[in-house]
Amino acid sequence: xxxxxxxxxxxxxxxxxxxxxxxxxxxxxxxxxxxxxxxxxxxxxxxxxxxxxxxxxxxxxxxxxxxxxxxxxxxxxxxxxxxxxxxxxxxxxxxxxxxxxxxxxxxxxxxxxxxxxxxxxxxxxxxxxxxxxxxxxxxxxxxxxxxxxxxxxxxxxxxxxxxxxxxxxxxxxxxxxxxxxxxxxxxxxxxxxxxxxxxxxxxxxxxxxxxxxxxxxxxxxxxxxxxxxxxxxxxxxxxxxxxxxxxxxxxxxxxxxxxxxxxxxxxxxxxxxxxxxxxxxxxxxxxxxxxxxxxxxxxxxxxxxxxxxxxxxxxxxxxxxxxxxxxxxxxxxxxxxxxxxxxxxxxxxxxxxxxxxxxxxxxxxxxxxxxxxxxxxxxxxxxxxxxxxxxxxxxxxxxxxxxxxxxxxxxxxxxxxxxxxxxxxxxxxxxxxxxxxxxxxxxxxxx
Ligand SMILES: Cc1ncc(COP(=O)(O)O)c(C=O)c1O
Numbered sequence: 001x002x003x004x005x006x007x008x009x010x011x012x013x014x015x016x017x018x019x020x021x022x023x024x025x026x027x028x029x030x031x032x033x034x035x036x037x038x039x040x041x042x043x044x045x046x047x048x049x050x051x052x053x054x055x056x057x058x059x060x061x062x063x064x065x066x067x068x069x070x071x072x073x074x075x076x077x078x079x080x081x082x083x084x085x086x087x088x089x090x091x092x093x094x095x096x097x098x099x100x101x102x103x104x105x106x107x108x109x110x111x112x113x114x115x116x117x118x119x120x121x122x123x124x125x126x127x128x129x130x131x132x133x134x135x136x137x138x139x140x141x142x143x144x145x146x147x148x149x150x151x152x153x154x155x156x157x158x159x160x161x162x163x164x165x166x167x168x169x170x171x172x173x174x175x176x177x178x179x180x181x182x183x184x185x186x187x188x189x190x191x192x193x194x195x196x197x198x199x200x201x202x203x204x205x206x207x208x209x210x211x212x213x214x215x216x217x218x219x220x221x222x223x224x225x226x227x228x229x230x231x232x233x234x235x236x237x238x239x240x241x242x243x244x245x246x247x248x249x250x251x252x253x254x255x256x257x258x259x260x261x262x263x264x265x266x267x268x269x270x271x272x273x274x275x276x277x278x279x280x281x282x283x284x285x286x287x288x289x290x291x292x293x294x295x296x297x298x299x300x301x302x303x304x305x306x307x308x309x310x311x312x313x314x315x316x317x318x319x320x321x322x323x324x325x326x327x328x329x330x331x332x333x334x335x336x337x338x339x340x341x342x343x344x345x346x347x348x349x350x351x352x353x354x355x356x357x358x359x360x361x362x363x364x365x366x367x368x369x370x371x372x373x374x375x376x377x378x379x380x381x382x383x384x385x386x387x388x389x390x391x392x393x394x395x396x397x398x399x400x401x402x403x404x405x406x407x408x409x410x411x412x413x414x415x416x417x418x419x420x421x422x423x424x425x426x427x428x429x430x431x432x433x434x435x436x437x438x439x440x441x442x443x444x445x446x447x
Contacts, residue, residue, distance in 0.1 A: 019293030020391035027389040029336030030377055033212055037381040038276075042268055046218075049264035056260070064263040069223070071270055075190075078200035078225040080232035083258035084239050087186040087208025087222040091119035093256060094182045094204040094224060095154065097234040100125045104153035108184075109139040110346040110358075111366045112158040116184050117347045125153065126356070129348045131363040135304065137161065137317065137373070140365070141169035148177050155181050159188035159198050161342070162214065162280075162314035163306050167193045167201050174202075182206060185225075187314040189215050190277050194308060199225035204235075209266060214280070214314050215273050217262040279380035280313035286384060287316060287376070290391045299324070299398050315342060316378035324397075325372050331397045337390055340375040 021027070039046070053064060065083055072081035084090050100106060102124035108116050110129035117127040130143040139157045155174050157165035165183075174181045181202030185191075188198045189207055199205020207213075209221030226232050234251075237244055242253035284305070291302045301319040305311050320328055325341075332339050346366045348358035360367065376390055 018289050019388070020290055020395050021385065021388035022392070023396075025385070025388070026335075026392050026396075027386060030338060030382075030386040030389050032338030032340055032375070032377050033379050034381060035211060035216070037379075038269075042272075045268045046265055049268050050261055053260045053264045059260050060257050062260045062263075064260040064267065065258050068258075068263040068267050068270070071267065072223060073225070075270070075273075076197040076200055076205075076225055078197065078205070078227060079229070080226045080235075081223055082226075082232060082235045082239065083221065083223040083263065084235075084256040085222065085258060086220045086256070087206060087210060087213075088115035088119065089239075089254070089256040090186075090206035090208070090222040090224045091115055091156070091182070091184060092122060092254070093235055093238050094206050094231075095119050095123055095125070096238050096253075097204065097231050098154055098180055098182070100153050103151060105149060105151040106154050106156055107144050107147050107152060108156040109158050109160070109366070110348040110363050111137060111343065111369055112160060112184065112347065113186070113343065114347065114350070115186075116156060116158055117353070120156075121353075126151075127347070127353075128152070129346075129358065129363060129366075131365050132369060133166070134365040134369065136163060136166075136306075137369055138163060138165040139170075141166050141173055144170065145173050148173070148179070152177065152179060155179055155202075156184055157181065157202075158184035158186075159191055161303075161317055162188050162191055162312035163303075164188065164191050164193040164198050164201075164309045164311075168308070171201070180204070186210070186222075187213065188312060189213065190273060190310065191312040192309040197225075198309075200227060203228060204231055209262065214277060214312055215266065215269060218265050219259070219262055221258050221262040221266070223258070276380040277310075277312050280378055281311070283378050283380070283382050283387065284311070284313045284316055286387055287378075287391070290388055291318075294391050294395050296391070296395060296398060300394060313378050315340075315375045317342065317373050317375055319369070319372045320374055321372070323371075325374055328394065328397050329374060332390075332393055335393045335396075337393050338377060341370075341373065342375050344370055346370050 069081045069083055084093055100123050104125040105128045106120040106125055107128045107130055109132055111132045120127040128147050130147055131140050132138055133140050137160055144155060157170055159165055183198055183202045183205045185199040185205040186208035191198045193201055199207060205225035207223050209215060209217040224235055237250060238253035239256045240253060241255060242249045242251035244250055288302055291300060299321055303317055329339050347353060348363055
């Protein structure tokens with residue numbers, strides 16, 4: 001390993017070059033997410049919207065929800081946008097609409113939030129976990145192809161962290177096997193693939209309005225998108241107990257309706273989404289520059305941008321080599337820098353799925369990512385000084401006494417990918433991300 005601790009030390013002292021903050025300029029804290037900054041700008045509009053709904057006395061579904069659905073459909077350029085109570089319910093409803101049930105298998109990544117898999121098991125079907133591409137952390141299409149069986153009923157790629165899964169590879173696999181694709185778009189609103197929005201590429205898209213998402217409500221919420229009229233009709237029925245007309249039940253559905261207050265708040269936020277997304281892209285590009293200047297390439301692998309579509313950076317995930325991830329996180333926490341681990345235990349290793357029989361080693365890239373990745377602050381209002389502080393604190397950690405920071409060569413050698421191997425020759429710093437700016441209002445965007 002040729003990158004030394006002193007390389008990082010040199011970089012910390014030259015913030016003028018666009019590198020990390022020098023010791024004297026480090027800020028006392030940087031939050032992982034600061035929703036209060038967004039709220040400060042929108043407070044008056046949000047409060048007025050909530051008051052209007054309270055005055056209307058219409059709290060569930062209703063005109064606010066219908067208007068929001070129409071706006072979302074227009075923005076994502078998809079014929080149907082159907083709201084529901086959460087992203088978890090969106091996944092459940094999508095699989096219900098595709099008649100997934102006992103005896104069926106659904107292929108999905110293990111490296112995702114729990115809801116992707118629990119939607120499958122709640123219907124009595126079996127999740128079949130596929131490994132990820134170690135560069136993108138997204139489902140590996142080759143592993144998906146290997147795992148298709150006679151029982152496979154659907155594929156669920158997750159556009160994790162805001163980056164689109166490799167749909168060039170997944171679509172032909174699904175088509176030749178005659179399988180529908182349910183896109184887990186919970187983290188990827190406004191992300192694209194060759195100009196099409198995620199959620200409008202496969203058969204159904206499942207979005208979340210959870211507050212930490214790029215378009216977050218003030219509580220739970222979600223929506224589905226589809227280009228298929230048959231699925232749209234089923235979804236509208238399934239979210240209201242299969243009821244049509246009132247008190248006549250055509251199928252057994254669930255209660256998964258969006259509140260009018262959420263819809264009103266989301267309508268205030270929607271016109272800002274494109275600008276917030278661009279701010280996330282700018283922040284990602286800036287991290288690329290600061291990390292490159294910091295000379296941390298031997299310790300920290302920064303995420304790459306996606307040339308085939310718009311990466312919307314719901315999370316900025318770095319990989320920490322040498323088994324230092326947890327110690328680095330503890331150091332950052334002590335310095336007031338917020339971070340998170342998405343996700344520390346892959347789904348195939350979760351206690352609740354023990355009965356499925358998966359073992360450690362079954363999905364090596366997934367397991368390694370769970371041990372090595374760390375999410376850094378990336379929210380739109382994050383300042384350059386805060387980003388320099390984040391990288392400055394990371395550099396500070398790697399400048400620590402060698403005894404406290406064991407050599408990166410201790411990383412388990414199971415990875416086969418040369419560019420990510422810590423015993424491979426030092427890689428040049430990754431070039432800064434290309435920021436594709438989407439100019440105009442959110443509703444102008446053909447995404
Ligand atoms: C990838 C993924 N899928 C599904 C969900 C579920 O969404 P919700 O929290 O709105 O139920 C989330 C939300 O955290 C998610 O990140």
